Amino acid sequence: MSPRPRIGITLDADASGRRYELPRGYVEAVLDAGGLPILLPHAVDVAGAYLSLLDGLVVSGGDFDLPPELYGEARRPGCGPSRPERTRFEKDLLEAALAARLPVLGVCGGMQLLDVVRGGTLWQDLPGEAGLHGHEQPAPKDVPSHEVTIAPGTQLAALAGAGPLMVNSTHHQAVREPGPGVLVSARAPDGVVEAIELPDLPFALGVQWHPEATRDDPRHAAIYRGLVDAARSLRR
Secondary structure, eight states: OOOOOEEEEEOEEOTTSSSEEOOHHHHHHHHHTTOEEEEEOOOTTOHHHHHTTOSEEEEOOOSSOOOGGGGTOOOOTTOOOOOHHHHHHHHHHHHHHHHTTOOEEEETHHHHHHHHHTTOEEESOIIIIIOOOOOSOOSOTTSOOEEEEEOTTSHHHHHHOSEEEEEOOOOSOEEEEOOTTOEEEEEOTTSOEEEEEOTTSSSEEEESSOGGGGTTSHHHHHHHHHHHHHHHHHHO
């Protein structure tokens, strides 16, 4: 039996900064897809050392906002608290992974960071800046609550199928201007970007929702399977 591809998953931290946290769904989704989860603490300046251990990367989500200074804007009302240490680590790691052409999946805030490192910008607060509501899903968070439309001909469509898909996204920030070379592969009915990908790389996908929490649906599970399959191909 061939070894499982090693998939790094970035960790969150609690409000005190004393405890790392991660919903189990991320680990279980990678395991179900045939990968070996490797959990990544926020160790600044060792992104390259982590990268040498990995065949693929998941940049996870969390209850915080990216600092708008990362995309050349001043903080405006509605922009929430940030996690500077985590974001600095994830930015370094993600940039190194993309440069190495490592398969990458960005989930929720991880998708937003994927756009930002490619030169894109964000809505700092969808209700306040764009007048768009309904993107902050109440509990239960693992039940799809709204529809997105996946664009045909995209990598996401090859995995999950083109057309409508019910998803579970909870966010008040979103991709505003996709960075150069960033392809929008899914949108909500109100036009909000719900998935992006980088066609110049073998596998670099970002989704605003949490497919690891809805992996009982084969279309959602296929996203993690696509990441692990791409990592397996790289390992060969």
